[in-house]
Amino acid sequence: MIQCPRGTRDFLPDELEKRRFYENKLRHTARTFGFREVETPIFEDAELFILRSGPNVLKELYAFEDKGGRQIALRPEMTAPVVRMFVNNMSNEPKPIKVFYFGQCFRYERPQSGRYREFFQFGAEIIGSATPETDAEAIALAYAMIGQIGVKNYRIRIGHIGVLRQRIADAGVPSDRTAEVLQKLDKKLYDEARPLMQDMGVDDEDIDDIFSLTETVGGVEVLDRVPGEAGDWLRQVVAYLDVMGIKDLEIDLGVVRGLDYYTGMVFEAEAPALGAEKQICGGGSYTLSELFGGERVFSTGFAIGFDRILLALEKEGSSYDPEGIDAYVLSVTDDMRVKAAEIAAMLRADGVSADVDIMGRKMAKALKFASSARARYAVIVGAKEMDQGAVTLRDMSTGEQELVSVDSLADRIRG
């Protein structure tokens, strides 16, 4: 028996219907913010992902050589492809460019709860704008998406990578070692960060100051203590969010978000219900386009872990009831089977979702099937009714029946 590969899943009809329902909620929310959907290839030139990443990333990349000798990789995320698309095809479009995407990504990781090798990301990018309003717009969309999909318990934390980066540079950390230091600070590994920075010739006073900066955590009021341009910037972002009705924010200047390409505001959201893999959203402002041969363009974007928000919903007790079909058409006797097929076709042509018995079942079994298919109505086609050009319409939830003429059947079912 062949199973699906490690870390991948089959989605059965009930599950997929639920996923489509929530995907469409996310799409709808993004559209209400003026974002338009785009799609990029599932595989790309491997270099696209290698360009912006260290060896860790390479380890988890699904990469292979195709029959033409090209180095190909399944996309591990979608920001780089979207930025590539921008550089290739959209760089002369009116700014800002607001796009969103939804699709599967692949990482060769050890699967655990909320982590798969094939997983689904929903994300949005605002390209070509660098203002506090841009950042606020991205955060507001993420906030609206998480909220409208129905996750109740989550936290959004906002930071600014410029604060720490500037402070670290001022203290004398060489630029090629910044990432190393940030990594330790992100994990709050002060015992390891201190000797590291001492080696680089940073004095203890600066080190303590840097540490206290990463401890700047709390409500928006802690922003009062953040100096410089970054402080001003974040205060403006927060002010815009405030008028958009988003007030329960956390500020955390220790949010560093792994990668080098973030340049300013960074944010993430987590759902405590999820356990170890609780981060459901991450993003920030960045410049990537110059890496792919374009001009340097500022962008802000984020990605939502679709599988994880669904998991969070489930853990919070939300459920989704699959929809059934409108009508199940069955014949009383075999000589009515052709008529039943004809009526089903007519309903379908009129936009009513209709299924019809194709297994030659007797009436009782066909009704049983209709109820397991969650049909709203059973359309019973029998000789007695057909004499009057009618069928019996049975409401499957109440059991009430009425005689309905074939001509008015579709309208009657649509209500």
Added chain:
RNA sequence: GCCGGGAUAGGGUAGCUUGGUUAUCCUAGGGGACUGUGGAUCCCUUGACUCGGGUUCAAAUCUCGGUCCCGGCCCCA
């Protein structure tokens, strides 16, 4: 990459400690009892020991390895 727990019909399970007839029960699927009415009952039927090696007269059970799942660490673009 590391640590721990698991895997028995489509789903949920008993059996495993202490090897021994035809592997338990519920549910689900197909057919029938009820000849024009479902979600009730009854009958028939389909269907499983994760895979491979070892120990043994005999392995679902003991043992080793692989695979996969779950929880955690690392990582998380």
